[in-house]
Amino acid sequence: xxxxPTLWLSIPLLNTLQQIFLxxxxxxxxxxxxxxxxxxLATSPWFILxxxxxxxxxxxxxxxxxxxxxxxxxxLSAVSYVFVLASAxxxxxxPVSALQLGxxxxxxxxxxxxxxxxxxxxxxxxxxxxxx
Numbered sequence: 001x002x003x004x005p006t007l008w009l010s011i012p013l014l015n016t017l018q019q020i021f022l023x024x025x026x027x028x029x030x031x032x033x034x035x036x037x038x039x040x041l042a043t044s045p046w047f048i049l050x051x052x053x054x055x056x057x058x059x060x061x062x063x064x065x066x067x068x069x070x071x072x073x074x075x076l077s078a079v080s081y082v083f084v085l086a087s088a089x090x091x092x093x094x095p096v097s098a099l100q101l102g103x104x105x106x107x108x109x110x111x112x113x114x115x116x117x118x119x120x121x122x123x124x125x126x127x128x129x130x131x132x
């Protein structure tokens with residue numbers, strides 16, 4: 001359980017890397033869509049890196065799920081959207097709007113709320129009285 005925070009952080013980082021590698025694959029693969037295009041894609045170093053990142057991410061995700069509840073772990077995957085947005089802005093000079101920044105803040109807040117929610121929710125006293 002000691003490595004859980006590191007595992008959790010590695011998931012959105014690897015997802016972001018995978019998206020960057022896929023973007024590079026798409027930019028560097030040439031030709032019309034067809035058999036040769038698929039061969040070019042499959043032999044692209046960027047595409048191979050994307051597949052490796054996905055496999056590593058999948059294995060680490062299984063470790064996270066082994067150590068925590070799915071309902072607490074899964075919201076973390078939403079943080080990938082924020083990382084991808086930041087990476088696209090930094091690496092590709094893609095524009096980022098105020099609405100995207102606001103949405104990113106909501107994603108982070110939502111992931112934090114869901115993943116830090118208490119394990120057990122106390123039953124309100126009014127509910128237990130009516131049940132008796």
